[in-house]
Amino acid sequence: MTVNPATSLRLSSLEQIHPRSLKYLSVYLRSLVRGRLWAQVLAGMVLGLAVGIAIGPTGGWLEPSTAATLGNWLAMPGRLFLALIQMIVVPLVFASIIRGLAATENPSQLRTIGLRVVLYFIATTALAIVIGIVLALVIQPGSFVDQEMVRQAVGTATLGPVEASGPPALSEIPEKLMSLLPANPLGSMVESDMLHVVIFAVVVGVALVMMPPGQSKPLLDLLGSLQEVCMTVVRWAMMLAPIAVFGLLAQLTSKIGLAALLGMAVYVATVLAGLLILFVF
DSSP: OOOOHHHHHHHHHHHHHOSSOTHHHHHHHHHHHHTTHHHHHHHHHHHHHHHHHHHSTTTOOSOHHHHHHHHHHHTHHHHHHHHHHHHHHHHHHHHHHHHHHHTSSSHHHHHHHHHHHHHHHHHHHHHHHHHHHHHHHHHOGGGGSOHHHHHHHHTOSOOSOOOOOOOOOGGGHHHHHHTTSOSOHHHHHHTTOHHHHHHHHHHHHHHHHHSOHHHHHHHHHHHHHHHHHHHHHHHHHHHHHHHHHHHHHHHHHHHHHHHHHHHHHHHHHHHHHHHHHHHHO
16 A cells, blocks of 8 residues: 655654644543443433432422532532533633644645635524524423522522623624734633633634744644643543532432423423534534
């Protein structure tokens, strides 16, 4: 089997720039599927619902104060899981976007792929918006939830209709567009402003493509190490996933009861139906 010298040279140059292949991410995801993590999460969900029903207002096995205390302890692994994910999501997204963009061979290839990706993103986003609006109008999942009961149980005042702002005036559009570019990227990362983080990562990734490979390699190596660190933390979080689902659902069910949870399940089913329709398209 003969190998084209040009292809061999291109692969060797890419391997020189990217010694850590991005393919290991998909290998890790396949290992999660083989390990039946999804089955463990489903088992944790069922057990969490059962425990929450038993100690909550539906079963009434415990006093409300005792059930609240126990629910807080049960939810601690879930809160730790969420804290780990929130802690590494910004650096993981930042490193992954830059390394993905820098994997292109030249600016012309980046321009071609970028144009296609932008058009695809705009089209699928518009389709997702249409699907979401249609499903919300047809199913009306909010009508299945007793908002007052959930507000009293969870203790939040964010439920209820949100007053929507109108579209910006024509004179405001330039200012709105300029505000998309982060003036302080580090501040955007601290505040978890993902739109600004993504735009900054795209700018850095395009700049690395324009640079000679020898100059971009040190930063790509650093980002590769950062990406592997983030994925290691993700592995730790995935080990907690079944216990996290169990604890969070047990606490939620013990607070709001089964009836309110079934109403919220209609909302979850609506979201899943929308995602399925979008996936088919």
